[in-house]
Amino acid sequence: MEKVAVIGSGTMGNGIAHVFAQKGFGVSLIDVSEGALQKGLQTISTNLDRQVKKEQLTPEQKQAALERIIPYTTMADGLQDIVLVVEAATENVDIKLGIFSQLDALCPPGTILTTNTSSISITRVGSVTKRPEKVIGMHFMNPVPVMKLVEVIRGYATSDATAAQVMEIARQLDKTPVEVNDYPGFVANRILMPMINEAIYTLYEGVAGVMEIDTVMKLGMAHPMGPLQLADFIGLDVCLAILRVMHEGLGNPKYAPCPLLVNMVQAGHLGSKAGMGFYHWQKEHKDLHPAPRFRK
Numbered sequence: 001m002e003k004v005a006v007i008g009s010g011t012m013g014n015g016i017a018h019v020f021a022q023k024g025f026g027v028s029l030i031d032v033s034e035g036a037l038q039k040g041l042q043t044i045s046t047n048l049d050r051q052v053k054k055e056q057l058t059p060e061q062k063q064a065a066l067e068r069i070i071p072y073t074t075m076a077d078g079l080q081d082i083v084l085v086v087e088a089a090t091e092n093v094d095i096k097l098g099i100f101s102q103l104d105a106l107c108p109p110g111t112i113l114t115t116n117t118s119s120i121s122i123t124r125v126g127s128v129t130k131r132p133e134k135v136i137g138m139h140f141m142n143p144v145p146v147m148k149l150v151e152v153i154r155g156y157a158t159s160d161a162t163a164a165q166v167m168e169i170a171r172q173l174d175k176t177p178v179e180v181n182d183y184p185g186f187v188a189n190r191i192l193m194p195m196i197n198e199a200i201y202t203l204y205e206g207v208a209g210v211m212e213i214d215t216v217m218k219l220g221m222a223h224p225m226g227p228l229q230l231a232d233f234i235g236l237d238v239c240l241a242i243l244r245v246m247h248e249g250l251g252n253p254k255y256a257p258c259p260l261l262v263n264m265v266q267a268g269h270l271g272s273k274a275g276m277g278f279y280h281w282q283k284e285h286k287d288l289h290p291a292p293r294f295r296k
Contacts, residue, residue: 009040015144028078122155132157184249232271
């Protein structure tokens with residue numbers, strides 16, 4: 001059984017661990033907090049239960065997947081016999097650079113180091129290691145167990161062999177990998193975030209309300225979720241961080257984040273995870289209403 005390590009047990013990390021374990025990989029799930037690890041494992045169990053209920057898995061397959069995941073609070077302890085690492089820590093460049101410096105020192109030379117970053121330069125991440133040819137982006141979509149796409153992002157020094165191996169691993173997870181090059185926002189967020197930002201500007205400038213903007217995009221453009229609801233689901237702090245990376249990296253004012261988005265993040269209205277964003281999020285997320293400040 002091949003083994004991988006996942007750094008971070010939050011929304012993306014536990015989803016990545018879930019799909020690797022479900023497909024037969026041994027998984028070291030690593031986080032600095034025991035509480036975060038237990039929360040992540042509980043989320044994985046709940047999501048596996050959902051698959052059992054839909055008859056996508058048997059109860060025995062669910063249990064086998066859970067048993068393949070071993071939690072660790074110390075990075076060095078969870079990196080034995082690992083063929084690949086997926087870093088899924090918070091979207092902060094300094095945190096990621098620190099993690100990759102540690103991974104480079106702790107992992108055998110042959111281990112591939114990947115990051116689930118949604119916008120940060122793979123080339124920059126690889127530059128803090130002695131193996132930039134083995135550093136690559138592996139950008140899963142949320143929710144990971146459901147979404148098929150994985151952006152495989154080649155840094156400036158990433159080797160052909162590394163890219164080919166990661167593309168094959170993604171296919172083993174029953175994902176569809178798409179190879180892209182290392183420029184701010186890659187493909188998914190370079191297209192998505194300006195749309196979300198423009199939707200926020202449309203609200204900010206009083207063109208239409210939250211429900212109206214999302215309804216136009218859902219019914220007029222056949223989007224399954226409106227851009228403001230999607231922003232809440234992604235996390236407004238994450239949207240802001242990605243836009244800032246793109247604005248700085250590309251030097252184009254069209255990527256400048258809307259002042260309303262900046263204010264909402266500063267106020268702690270981060271979307272569904274905070275209970276308040278453009279929408280007021282109830283526990284079950286079933287009957288959505290715009291947040292009080294956006295109601296007419």
